[in-house]
Amino acid sequence: xxxxxxxxxxxxxxxxxxxxxxxxxxxxxxxxxxxxxxxxxxxxxxxxxxxxxxxxxxxxxxxxxxxxxxxxxxxxxxxxxxxxxxxxxxxxxxxxxxxxxxxxxxxxxxxxxxxxxxxxxxxxxxxxxxxxxxxxxxxxxxxxxxxxxxxxxxxxxxxxxxxxxxxxxxxxxxxxxxxxxxxxxxxxxxxxxxxxxxxxxxxxxxxxxxxxxxxxxxxxxxxxxxxxxxxxxxxxxxxxxxxxxxxxxxxxxxxxxxxxxxxxxxxxxxxxxxxxxxxxxxxxxxxxxxxxxxxxxxxxxxxxxxxxxxxxxxxxxxxxxxxxxxxxxxxxxxxxxxxxxxxxxxxxxxxxxxxxxxxxxxxxxxxxxxxxxxxxxxxxx
Numbered sequence: 001x002x003x004x005x006x007x008x009x010x011x012x013x014x015x016x017x018x019x020x021x022x023x024x025x026x027x028x029x030x031x032x033x034x035x036x037x038x039x040x041x042x043x044x045x046x047x048x049x050x051x052x053x054x055x056x057x058x059x060x061x062x063x064x065x066x067x068x069x070x071x072x073x074x075x076x077x078x079x080x081x082x083x084x085x086x087x088x089x090x091x092x093x094x095x096x097x098x099x100x101x102x103x104x105x106x107x108x109x110x111x112x113x114x115x116x117x118x119x120x121x122x123x124x125x126x127x128x129x130x131x132x133x134x135x136x137x138x139x140x141x142x143x144x145x146x147x148x149x150x151x152x153x154x155x156x157x158x159x160x161x162x163x164x165x166x167x168x169x170x171x172x173x174x175x176x177x178x179x180x181x182x183x184x185x186x187x188x189x190x191x192x193x194x195x196x197x198x199x200x201x202x203x204x205x206x207x208x209x210x211x212x213x214x215x216x217x218x219x220x221x222x223x224x225x226x227x228x229x230x231x232x233x234x235x236x237x238x239x240x241x242x243x244x245x246x247x248x249x250x251x252x253x254x255x256x257x258x259x260x261x262x263x264x265x266x267x268x269x270x271x272x273x274x275x276x277x278x279x280x281x282x283x284x285x286x287x288x289x290x291x292x293x294x295x296x297x298x299x300x301x302x303x304x305x306x307x308x309x310x311x312x313x314x315x316x317x318x319x320x321x322x323x324x325x326x327x328x329x330x331x332x333x334x335x336x337x338x339x340x341x342x343x344x345x346x347x348x349x350x351x352x353x354x355x356x357x358x359x360x361x362x363x364x365x366x367x368x369x370x371x372x373x374x375x376x377x378x379x380x381x
């Protein structure tokens with residue numbers, strides 16, 4: 001495997017957005033390997049985080065300082081509890097956001113929704129940085145240094161959210177699988193870093209599977225009860241993949257350039273992204289009549305923010321207490337669960353042709369994960 005002397009390393013998950021894509025795993029990964037803290041919108045994406053960990057650490061900065069040590073209970077039971085909490089919160093935020101975006105009055109208020117989630121992300125990080133928790137030490141950086149990253153972060157959340165609004169949950173989640181091959185391609189183009197041959201072969205069916213789902217899921221259905229993906233949903237999905245991939249690649253250089261870990265960097269990004277969106281929101285968003293918004297919609301918006309907070313906290317503990325295998329398994333469990341529940345809610349029959357694409361795509365990305373884990377276990381040789 002070819003390595004770049006500098007280093008690499010997304011989410012945002014997609015909402016699952018994804019973000020979604022959180023934090024370095026000092027125990028089992030290179031210090032600069034980046035896992036994005038999900039910023040609410042991309043969470044659903046839920047598993048850009050785990051898949052990003054399996055990308056080659058071509059330009060990982062070995063000298064990057066490790067964040068302050070965490071002092072949680074390292075028992076298996078505690079780790080399992082956090083993984084279950086993270087999984088349930090990720091599933092919850094995907095379907096909560098989908099329900100919110102299904103309301104025509106909220107569907108086109110995406111920037112406002114993203115700004116809300118960025119504020120929740122900052123508030124969570126601010127709380128975790130307080131002396132009582134001391135999970136990381138905040139560091140300040142000049143605004144001009146991170147404006148490009150903050151813009152990309154915003155697109156990394158907004159575009160996947162738009163995809164979720166105009167797509168089925170199944171297509172939205174399966175499409176996020178393309179984050180891995182897209183980031184790998186960008187790393188090859190920019191840094192000439194390569195993957196093991198077997199990993200590349202595993203990504204081929206993953207891409208083909210996503211293509212099959214894109215085609216069959218976007219076909220019109222004679223049954224009004226069957227949910228389908230619109231052309232806009234497909235466009236937003238692939239645009240979101242590009243934005244998320246660019247964010248994943250860029251974040252590595254910022255880790256190296258600013259000598260900051262993921263939580264410190266996001267602590268600076270989130271409020272800046274929210275502030276910049278305030279200048280654009282009046283010209284882009286279509287607002288509902290807030291006083292006429294049903295109480296259940298307000299409850300769902302608050303639930304979405306709560307889930308984002310829980311995801312941010314639990315992801316930190318998962319990364320701190322578990323290895324790449326556990327994180328990867330959690331990511332695939334979330335992907336399979338979201339896809340399965342999304343399929344049940346879509347009204348499609350078991351024999352629908354797009355189910356073949358779902359199995360091919362998920363099978364390909366799981367195979368890729370296994371190959372990369374074995375490759376890392378062998379020392380990347």
